[in-house]
Amino acid sequence: xxxxxxxxxxxxxxEVSPFIPNRVACAASQHYGLAGCGTLLVLxxxxxxxxxxxxxxxxxxxxxxxxxxxENLIVSGSWDHTAKVWDPTLxxxxxxxxxxxxxxxxxxxxxxxxxxxxxASGDGTLRVWDLKAAVCRLAIPAHKAExxxxxxCKYDQNIVATGSVxxxxxxxxxxxxxxxxxxxxxxxxxxxxxxxxxxxxxHKHTHTHTHTHxxxxxxxxxxxxxxxxxxxxxxxxxTPT
Numbered sequence: 001x002x003x004x005x006x007x008x009x010x011x012x013x014x015e016v017s018p019f020i021p022n023r024v025a026c027a028a029s030q031h032y033g034l035a036g037c038g039t040l041l042v043l044x045x046x047x048x049x050x051x052x053x054x055x056x057x058x059x060x061x062x063x064x065x066x067x068x069x070x071e072n073l074i075v076s077g078s079w080d081h082t083a084k085v086w087d088p089t090l091x092x093x094x095x096x097x098x099x100x101x102x103x104x105x106x107x108x109x110x111x112x113x114x115x116x117x118x119x120a121s122g123d124g125t126l127r128v129w130d131l132k133a134a135v136c137r138l139a140i141p142a143h144k145a146e147x148x149x150x151x152x153c154k155y156d157q158n159i160v161a162t163g164s165v166x167x168x169x170x171x172x173x174x175x176x177x178x179x180x181x182x183x184x185x186x187x188x189x190x191x192x193x194x195x196x197x198x199x200x201x202x203h204k205h206t207h208t209h210t211h212t213h214x215x216x217x218x219x220x221x222x223x224x225x226x227x228x229x230x231x232x233x234x235x236x237x238x239t240p241t
Contacts, residue, residue, distance in 0.1 A: 004050035009039055017065050017072075022046070023053070025074050025088070027060040040076060042088040054088050062107045068114050075117050077104030083119050085131060097129055099136045106149045112157035120147035126162050128174065140177045142170055149194045163191030 009028035017023040022045040030036025040063065042054040062077035073094070074086040081100045084093040102122030110116040115131040124147060128138040143164040153159035158174045159181075167187045170180035 002045060002050050004041075004043055004052070006039065006041060012038075012060075013062050015063050015065055018067055019065075019069055019072070020044075023088075025063040025065060027063045027076065029059075029061070038079065040074075040086065042074075054091070056086070056091060058084065058093075060084075061103060061105050064108050064117070066109050067111045068109075071114075075107045075109060077107040077119055077121075079103050081121070081123075083107055083117070083129065095131060095134055097131075097134060097136070099127060099139070100125065102146065105147065108150055108152050110152050110157065111154050112152075118150050118152060118160055120150035120162055122146040124164075126150055126160065126172065128160075138174060138177065140172060142172065142180075143168070146190075148190060148192055151194050151196045153196045159196075161194050161196055163194035165190035167191060169194055 006028050008030055010030070011026055012029050013027040015025050017025070024043050024045075026041040026043060027038065028041055029038045037057065038059040038061075040054075040056040040058050040060050041052065044051045044053050058076065059079035060076045061079065064075050066073040066075070072088065074088060076084050076086065078084060081098065081102060081104065083097045083100075083104055085095040085097075086093050100119065100121040100123055102124075104119050104121045106120040108118050110118070117129050117131070119127050119129065120142075121127070124141060124143050124145060126140040126142040126147060127136050129135070130137050142162045143166055145164050145166040147162050147164045149163040151161050153161070160172050160174060162170050162172065164170075167185065167189065169184040169191060171182040171184070173181045
């Protein structure tokens with residue numbers, strides 16, 4: 001087994017590059033993210049072992065690779081309430097996006113809309129960002145407690161799921177965010193991770209701090225007629241031509 005050791009750092013999040021299969025991005029922190037410094041690591045799995053591609057000192061909790069081929073970008077969520085976008089070939093961030101009022105625990109690129117990602121924070125909000133304009137397009141007060149995780153539906157650009165310390169999962173339609181389209185309850189501890197199934201949008205998976213795992217079957221209804229009564233959604237965050 002190949003091992004990479006980063007002294008005085010504990011792995012907090014790791015994501016495999018969608019286009020470079022032997023490359024991973026890792027968020028590492030002192031004291032398991034409770035205090036101290038943090039580091040963003042980009043690593044390659046080679047025949048001779050795990051090699052360091054890039055090390056950046058930053059207070060980071062979450063990482064995710066861009067799904068657009070050729071861009072090779074990473075988005076991170078930080079202790080300082082900012083989301084940063086990185087090119088792993090550079091030692092500095094390309095963009096710093098501000099708006100959250102708490103730690104950003106989760107960041108996820110849209111698999112549908114280029115230059116768009118969502119972030120979940122300890123301030124209880126889910127935010128949708130437009131990278132080209134460097135602005136927040138949508139801010140949703142998704143939970144009355146910290147949100148630890150979010151994930152985008154792979155089959156519907158309008159659907160995002162959030163998991164919170166209030167032990168619930170909320171499923172949001174970004175075209176109308178007045179209330180969630182589904183709220184799932186069953187865990188008795190904070191939900192550390194939520195993932196939408198990669199083969200069907202009706203399945204969600206959740207994981208708690210006590211290592212309890214649940215699989216959910218969710219039926220979503222969608223509106224096929226534009227009535228003009230819904231709030232702004234992904235139509236307002238598509239990349240300008």
